[in-house]
Amino acid sequence: MDYTLEKTAAADHALFPLLVRRWSPNAFSPEPVDRETLATVFEAARWSASCSNDQPWFYLVATRDDAAAFETMLGCLEDGNIKWAKTAPVLAIGVARLTFERNGKPNRWGYYDLGQSAAYLTVQAMSMGLWVHQMGGFYPEKVREVYGVPEGYDPVAAIAIGKMGDPSVLPGYLTERHNGPRSGRKPLREFVFTGRWGEAAF
Amino acid sequence: MDYTLEKTAAADHALFPLLVRRWSPNAFSPEPVDRETLATVFEAARWSASCSNDQPWFYLVATRDDAAAFETMLGCLEDGNIKWAKTAPVLAIGVARLTFERNGKPNRWGYYDLGQSAAYLTVQAMSMGLWVHQMGGFYPEKVREVYGVPEGYDPVAAIAIGKMGDPSVLPGYLTERHNGPRSGRKPLREFVFTGRWGEAAF
Numbered sequence: 001m002d003y004t005l006e007k008t009a010a011a012d013h014a015l016f017p018l019l020v021r022r023w024s025p026n027a028f029s030p031e032p033v034d035r036e037t038l039a040t041v042f043e044a045a046r047w048s049a050s051c052s053n054d055q056p057w058f059y060l061v062a063t064r065d066d067a068a069a070f071e072t073m074l075g076c077l078e079d080g081n082i083k084w085a086k087t088a089p090v091l092a093i094g095v096a097r098l099t100f101e102r103n104g105k106p107n108r109w110g111y112y113d114l115g116q117s118a119a120y121l122t123v124q125a126m127s128m129g130l131w132v133h134q135m136g137g138f139y140p141e142k143v144r145e146v147y148g149v150p151e152g153y154d155p156v157a158a159i160a161i162g163k164m165g166d167p168s169v170l171p172g173y174l175t176e177r178h179n180g181p182r183s184g185r186k187p188l189r190e191f192v193f194t195g196r197w198g199e200a201a202f
Numbered sequence: 203m204d205y206t207l208e209k210t211a212a213a214d215h216a217l218f219p220l221l222v223r224r225w226s227p228n229a230f231s232p233e234p235v236d237r238e239t240l241a242t243v244f245e246a247a248r249w250s251a252s253c254s255n256d257q258p259w260f261y262l263v264a265t266r267d268d269a270a271a272f273e274t275m276l277g278c279l280e281d282g283n284i285k286w287a288k289t290a291p292v293l294a295i296g297v298a299r300l301t302f303e304r305n306g307k308p309n310r311w312g313y314y315d316l317g318q319s320a321a322y323l324t325v326q327a328m329s330m331g332l333w334v335h336q337m338g339g340f341y342p343e344k345v346r347e348v349y350g351v352p353e354g355y356d357p358v359a360a361i362a363i364g365k366m367g368d369p370s371v372l373p374g375y376l377t378e379r380h381n382g383p384r385s386g387r388k389p390l391r392e393f394v395f396t397g398r399w400g401e402a403a404f
Contacts, residue, residue: 009249013242016329019322024251039404040215042394046387047211048321049226051338053385058393061403069397096314108313109338112298112358115317119250120221123325127218136253136311148399156314157253183255185248191260192244195271197350201263202241 003029003164007182018126024133026178028088029165032065037128038090041161044124048117051109056097057117060147060155064089072146077158078137084174085135088160093143094118095155114156125161133160205231205366206333209384220328226335228380230290231367234267239330240292243363246326250319253311258299259319262349262357266291274348279360280339286376287337290362295345296320297357316358327363335362 007023009015033041038061045057062073073091074082085091094117096110122132135158143155167178189200209225211217235243240263247259264275275293276284287293296319298312324334337360345357369380391402 011245011249013238013245015242015246015249016326019246019249019326022249022251035404036215039390040217042390042404043213043215044217044221046390046393047213047217047221047224049224049324049336051336053387055388055393058395059403060395060399062396109317109358111311111313112317112320115311115314116321118314119318119321119325122251123321124218124221134251134253147395147397150399156311185255186257188241188244188248191248191257193260193262193349194264195349197262197352201261202237202244 003027003166005164005179009182010184012188018123022122022126023182025131025164026084026133026174027165027167027170028084028131028160028162030064030087030089031163032063032089033130033162037130038063040128041121041125041130045117045121048113048120050113050116051107052100052102054100054102054107054113056107056110057114058095058097058153060093060095060143062091076138076143076146077135078139081135081137081158084170085160087165087169088162090161092159092161093138093155094157094159095149095153097153099152111156118157118159129163130161131164134158135160205229205368207366207381211384212386214390220325224324224328225384227333227366228286228335228376229367229369229372230286230333230362230364232266232289232291233365234265234291235332235364239332240265242330243323243327243332247319247323250315250322252315252318253309254302254304256302256304256309256315258309258312259316260297260299260355261294262297262345263292263294278340278344278348279337280341283337283339283360286372287360287362289367289371290364292363294361294363295340295357296359296361297351297355299355301354313358320359320361331365332363333366336360337362
């Protein structure tokens with residue numbers, strides 16, 4: 001059964017189909033993601049751009065087929081996210097390196113470049129029929145402790161990956177969130193400026 | 203004349219075509235990007251994901267058809283980047299808001315979410331035949347002063363956008379960089395871990 005729910009972005013300009021379709025579902029199918037498909041998702045993160053090609057992105061990953069490992073990662077999420085993320089077949093946590101590998105100096109693009117790689121990961125996943133929901137609601141210090149994340153690396157985002165699933169198995173407010181309208185966006189005039197901060201470019 | 207130079211990523215897993223093609227050229231054609239196309243590039247940034255849908259991304263943009271505005275933005279780049287970026291038809295600077303709009307508290311995903319939006323912008327640009335080269339080499343404090351960027355917002359990345367151009371007009375070392383092999387990437391086993399930091403997932 002295909003539970004894919006389309007929520008086309010109410011875009012003011014005609015977007016590339018994959019981008020106009022993207023949203024962050026709450027209902028995931030537990031159906032496993034095969035190993036090659038999952039590797040390809042991270043391969044997309046691998047080929048992202050980064051400042052000086054430093055590649056400051058790292059990912060911890062847990063799949064449902066290893067129940068203990070999956071529970072361990074699930075236990076690093078905030079309760080509100082556990083409620084829905086527990087149905088996903090794959091969980092991951094994106095970790096940024098905060099110094100340049102080549103010289104150990106602070107890398108002010110560590111978070112930025114991790115974010116880019118997560119976006120490419122998402123595009124790749126969607127191109128293969130998967131969906132992605134990122135979460136800020138998790139416990140970075142618990143992740144550090146549980147997985148032995150070294151100093152100088154910061155766990156930034158938890159990520160659920162999988163096909164969409166049956167929203168009726170979720171608590172009611174999450175079913176509603178999943179089935180409800182896609183969240184809106186501020187218009188271009190409020191964030192693309194020209195000449196001077198605040199002067200709309202479009 | 204089409205100067206597009208393909209540098210297919212030496213990917214270990216079969217990537218979505220648009221991602222496997224992406225690289226950061228040095229040679230841009232000065233051919234203008236029409237207004238609707240440029241708006242669509244930023245529309246993709248608009249529909250990116252962000253923590254609590256805070257949308258902490260902002261862009262300053264300058265196009266070659268306004269020579270004075272273009273020179274002003276070009277003047278915010280480091281010399282090494284001016285040498286090639288001056289041929290691009292569009293320059294932009296991505297700016298992160300470092301606090302949540304709704305409550306003014308620190309947003310630790312400001313840079314991360316700006317990076318995601320820049321990646322979507324890049325995917326959209328490439329889907330329309332444009333290419334993107336991001337730069338860390340610019341002067342954030344000069345940007346702040348010239349454009350009046352408020353406190354709490356940080357200029358993070360400069361961005362050149364346009365079609366590829368003739369690399370022979372560049373200084374020799376940049377022609378070589380443009381025409382040379384695509385930069386490599388560390389393998390998955392060095393950044394995708396499972397169970398414990400450093401244990402390869404693939």
